[in-house]
Amino acid sequence: MEPEITLRIVLETPPRGVDFGIQRGRGSLFEVIQKQRSAGGDLSFQFSVGVKNADGNGTPDFNGPIVQGPRGGRFVYVDIGKVAGQLDTPWSRRLKVPLTGITADQIGRATSRSGGVLEARVPGTGKDGGPSCASVKDFAGWSAER
Numbered sequence: 001m002e003p004e005i006t007l008r009i010v011l012e013t014p015p016r017g018v019d020f021g022i023q024r025g026r027g028s029l030f031e032v033i034q035k036q037r038s039a040g041g042d043l044s045f046q047f048s049v050g051v052k053n054a055d056g057n058g059t060p061d062f063n064g065p066i067v068q069g070p071r072g073g074r075f076v077y078v079d080i081g082k083v084a085g086q087l088d089t090p091w092s093r094r095l096k097v098p099l100t101g102i103t104a105d106q107i108g109r110a111t112s113r114s115g116g117v118l119e120a121r122v123p124g125t126g127k128d129g130g131p132s133c134a135s136v137k138d139f140a141g142w143s144a145e146r
Helices: 104-112
Strands: 004-012 019-026 029-037 043-053 060-063 075-081 092-098 117-123 142-145
Touching: 004 075, 004 104, 019 043, 029 043, 092 117, 104 117, 104 142
Parallel strands: 004 117
Antiparallel strands: 004 043, 019 029, 019 075, 043 060, 075 092, 117 142
C-alpha cells in the first residue's frame, strides 16, 4: 500500500457569506467535500493524499482523488461559491494550491510525528475584495505542523 500524508490548507480570512470546499475528482465528475461558509475568520481543510517517489531522486509526487494536475505540477483545488454548490452568490471561482515545493524531508518530518501534517496558509481574499482565485502565488509554502 502506498504511503499517505495529511495536508491542511488554511484559507486566511476569506470574504463572509461565501462557500468554500475541497474538490475531489476531475472534469464534470467531481464533488465538493468539507464545504464551509465563511464567517470572516480562517477556514481549515484537512485531508490525506498518496505520496510516492516520482523520479527516483527523492522528489515526491502525489496522487489520489483530491490531487489535480500533471506530475511536477500537482495541486489541490479549493472550489468557491457556485463551483462549491452555492447558488445564491455572484462568485464562481477555483483556487489552485500548489503541491510543488514539498520536499521528501518535510514529508518525513510530518509522517514521523504522531498527528503530523503539512500545512499551507493561503490568502482567502483577492485584490478585488472577492475570494482569492487562480494559482496561489503569495504564500510561504508548506510546513510541518503538529
